[in-house]
Amino acid sequence: MAARQPFLRYLNQLQAQRIDEELMSTHAFSIDQLMELAGLSVASVVEHTYQHQRSKPLLVVAGPGNNGGDALVAARHLKHFGFAPEVLYPKAPANPLYQRLVTQCKDLDIPFVADISSAVVDARYCMVLDGIFGFSFKGDIRAPFDAVIAALRATSTPIVSIDIPSGWDVELGNVSGQGLEPTVLVSLTAPKLCAQFFQKTGRAHYVGGRFVPRALAQKYNLATPKYVGSLQFAQWVDEDTSQ
């Protein structure tokens, strides 16, 4: 009998892209469903971690792609959870999906801010939710996000990153030295390779996106997070676990 293969615990960029595509083709999910559950899981981690710091607003920074969409969904849920999110969305795409997510935020009276500085972030916000770049990120950090990330790097305000700390190489980590250094990381579906470098520091690492079909988990031999009850997130433990 062959020994059991070790579980796949950290995805490379190609695996992450393929799993995302398969969720929306073979497994028949719409992007609306996946983004809603992903954003809700992120908001639930923030609520779990920062529930006693609701007296100050929090800043949600949304990038140009799906990571930004997850951030907009999280902003909406955080408002329902009693937080005071404000959104920085420097490059809002014309895509109707994102436009609808913006409308949903504005209908909850969530302010959209035009710009930030390190001083304003430190003075005004209890934390920053980083939804700038996700698992598709490649190459250099381009404008206007270079300035945004530089401003966030110069603050002492805690950062929660969605899926990838923005500016990090998806597989190699913060190789440019220009990426964010979050306090909390919420991996979606499964951690990407760069999360190993985050994990090593012992900071808070969660996983969300509780929608992976068994067939998909088996195909990739994914390690399954130990979700509890109806919670939409789980703590990620750095060891091999059974499915």
Added chain:
Amino acid sequence: MAARQPFLRYLNQLQAQRIDEELMSTHAFSIDQLMELAGLSVASVVEHTYQHQRSKPLLVVAGPGNNGGDALVAARHLKHFGFAPEVLYPKAPANPLYQRLVTQCKDLDIPFVADISSAVVDARYCMVLDGIFGFSFKGDIRAPFDAVIAALRATSTPIVSIDIPSGWDVELGNVSGQGLEPTVLVSLTAPKLCAQFFQKTGRAHYVGGRFVPRALAQKYNLATPKYVGSLQFAQWVDEDTSQ
């Protein structure tokens, strides 16, 4: 100064339809988003109520409309929560939305059963999730659902109803005497008028669908449920509450 208007606590059928339409037009939600959050809130109530009875499967009965869609979403989440749902879907529509929800259930190895009897329900299942009819229901209970509801009425297995106890008039309650008598009711968005008759018996009444924009709540002067933390459902208390 005018006295404050009392909050609207129970919707009539027209109000329920209008609020649903406004969520998807003015407030820019897709049906995928609303159904995902509604189904998740229902599954969370079931987990909260029946978490210690997971040794037996539960039966999810899905009707031909959106209430059935909510039930399919709930079935999927319940499987992720460690329950063993089985689905009865006697009249699956050709609509691609519902077909995708069925695929998502089947990908989790959720069995679809072809028929039920009262004896099988009592022997096999710990509870029944009733997603047969929702706030659009009017007139008589037609085949094949007349036989399904009659079979469920003859069981002693607890029933959790989604939005409306199936067979009840949305405003007047169980006037035909042929409707289900659930143990738990999960109202979605806001309770409908018939929920007053359920509420009077003192059984467990929850509300889910934590997505109502403030502007919409204000327009209809809706009473807002007292949600806690990141929970997607709240207990419904039969008294006037502040927003």
